[in-house]
Amino acid sequence: MNDPWTLALGRAPEPWLLAVLILVGGVALTEALLAFARPRAALTRSRRLLLLLLRLLGVAALAASVLELTYHVDRLAPAAARVVVLLDTSASMQIADAAAGEPPIARLDRLRQRWLADASTRERWRARGLTLELHAFDRELRDLSPRRLDDLDAPAIGSASDLTRALSQLDDPRPIAALLLLSDGLVAADPAADAALNAAALALRAPITTLAAGAPRLRDLAIHDLQAAEFAFVEDRAELRAQLLAHGLEGSLAEVELRQDGAPVAAQRVTLPADGQPIPLRFEFVPDRVGHFVYELVVAPQPGEATLENNRRAVIIKVLRDKVRVLHVAGRPDWDVRALRTLLRRDPNVELLSYYILRDREDSDREDPNAELSLIAFPTDELFSEQLDTFDLIVLHNFDARAHQVGRYLGDIARYAAGGGALVVIGGDLGLATADYRASPLAPLLLLDLDGDLGLSTAPYRPVLTEAGRRHPITAWIADPRLEGARLPLLDSFNRARLAAAAAPFNPAVLLAHPDGAPLLAVAEPGKGRVAVLTTGATWRLGFAPDLPMLDGARPYDRLWLGLIRWLIRDPSAERLTLDLSAAHVRPGEPVELRLTALTAGYAPEPEVPLRWQLRPLGGDHQPAPSDSQEIDPDRDPPPLAEGELITDPLGRAAHRLPPLPEGAYELLAERRPPPQGPQQAPAPPLSSESTARRVLLVDAGARELTDLAAAPGDARLAQLARLTGGLALRASEGDPLPDDLPLADDPLRAAPRVEARREAPLWDSAPALALLFLALGLEWILRRRAGLA
């Protein structure tokens, strides 16, 4: 038995105990030695020797028990030279490229060919005592079966490769004699990461011999380095930049398309330059709606491309309102104009453009022609024709449109409102009272029957909250229990009218009414827009009265108008159903959770709300959903990939984990589930967009793995690693064979045998040890008794 052994103390005894032990042991042994040396008649020499041995054994057993002696036997292994083979299994290893005069072949296959051809070399390595271990790496390092050493059979499906991480994960304490790296060299996020890679390689203290898998001839188009701001603003120019990388396609024409949620937005044609020269791409676009959108650059595939996975890149952009652009047109200055202007001016998110009619024609006739006036012409054409669609909200405030050459634009305003704009018409003694909108294209959108004489009543009255008003976000606050007992101030301006029958298709809602039941505030959603009509020019009194009923410190005037404006412009904060995702941009297979929150009309958490949700792909084969509040339309939209129903908890929340998704862009829609319909009832009407929420989800690898596939940068990186660590740089495309004399680490310490295993046998903590102790001491005592010594 050649294995080394040692005795080890189980514990270090206290000094006094050690002293006692030595004293006792010494005395016992001395007495035994003296007894052995002194001849006695009763004891033969052999018997005395036996007693001495028993004494020695007893003392030794006692010492082993007290000192907790343990017996160690080490098994040593010879110092075999360990060669780690690292195989790159990221997706770029599937790219087919070609060496000069050869057909294209996938990089991994090229490596395998080289590997199989050098089987005899590996046998010679083993004969020299080299031990080969095979690992694969992409994002992570993983072990491969030793059987794979013969054929390198491993799929290249990793979404990215991170060699630095893989090297750092080689945490086996056994030293490495050499590392053989089989890769295309596309193993770092960018050149800036090479320093970390080199440091990790040097830390191994072993030569790295690289076998490059790439070949110089590649045919591919790739969208690279897509850059866009996380946010963009409605009606404001936004920019998206990228690079187009082309290989093997010099002189060809390529078409690059910008898509929003899968729908084409813009396109560019470019002539492809020589290999690897990046073509800067710059697309400008003007978002026309608020919401989350997937913007994607797609380059049309060319015949024979190595891969099409890099022909598109996508990003999610959140489109916001920069400022709410409000056009406020008033027919005459008064306190109501002042109040609304003050409110709008106070909000830094409002860009207010005001035009107030300050004098009539007869006023100007009388005016001193030399008086310097601070008046300007009313730019009707500019406002109502050229810039009309740039406004988020138009307020016609006690405005006699026909008297100021705006009558000709009422059709434009109607188109604006029905096409997605927001319009408020405020009554008073002009406009509604003077029949300026009667029989105009705008009349149907004003919800009121304008054929009669609306006139103006200045008799005081108190507004009445209707049932619809109690549920509507604009006026629900009036029913707040905290305002119970408080009354709204009296108003003193009223245009008496009734809802027009022609407005019925718009499903108008009267939120506030005159005590006689006539509408005071009516709202509707004609087409894609939103309209509100106030038949009073005295809402300013809701903000200027001696005893205003305040709610959360806000005046009724502010609550009413801020709620009205938010509703009109579809401010997300006014939505009562919100949809969020745990992450909007994930890798394939990563979990995503959708989270829904429902609020009551009073913006309190709404429990027990049945909600339904749908997950749909966003592709080029269907029309995109236009905004975050788009209705679910089964006739227009593609079938859902997944859908379900949820019930909100007491805090108005509901959540669901989505199934793993493959790469692609998706939209998630959620809405309040319509109430169940009886068998005799008509199908449920379309849900109001007010109760619908939308988000987009982007699933992609998010790495640059398949961006720039040219072999040269990877080759250079591998060569640098080899040079830095003392290895060899080989190229499979050039037929470089594996060398017989693989560079090995020459550290002498690595040649020392290593402890492969250790066996431990406690000498004290066992029944035999105890038995031996008692046996030795007991037997000695018995023998001494028989000899008459004790």
Next chain:
Amino acid sequence: MPSPPRLTRRRLLTAGAAAAAAQALPARAAPPPLPDELDPELDEPYVDPPPDRLLQVDLPQLRYPGAWQPRPGVMRELARELRLRTRLEPLREPTVVTAEGPRLFATPFLYVAGEGGLPALGAAAERELARFLDHGGTILFDGADGGVDLTFERDVRALLARLIPGAELARVAAEHVLYRSFYVVDAPLGRTATFDHVLGVESEGRLRVILARNDLGGALARAPGGLPIYPCVPGGPDQRERAIRFAVNILLYATCTDYKADRAHVETLLQHRRR
């Protein structure tokens, strides 16, 4: 597109003024009218809608114990000028309110005139006035002394110190939109031209208090015959016209706030001036 028939209240007003003048002449000897202050179109016919079909604004004046009305009827005259010159529709007979009365909050504008001092209004009255300002009201103080006696200004300062603690009357810069809210006005003239600026308390981007010290009411005041009561010095009729323009500006500022400071207006006006 043709316009529907428009109101011609200017004709009513001017005719009314002429009629009033004709009735007043035998009873009272008025100073000879200045030619440039006569309206050239007194004889034009008049058509106006019933007042209750108009969304009118009031120009209330504060009554308090003391000389609250040194220039009687001045708000009526200002209302008349506003109707003649602008699209504002003030009440023909502006109301008189008290600080503790129910009508104080009927209009977010208040005219407070005084001469030789402003007596203490009492705690309750001052509490209401403070709330009036806090809710967004605007007060125009007008010193009828025309700069001769600064007692009124001193008392106004003391009152404001109680109404708006921490606020202080400050010079309203010549660039302020108050001077171009309708007319482009160089100076805040009144019956006198003692001061080339008004004082004000500005907060949250608006003037909450304006103190005119050149006797603005004195420039506006007219006798029942329609003729000015007080001569404007030193500028005469021209100064009166400029004072009226400034008064018009104050009301346009009160109703439109800083409308004329909007970028669109400023740029357009600058372009016109360059031409």
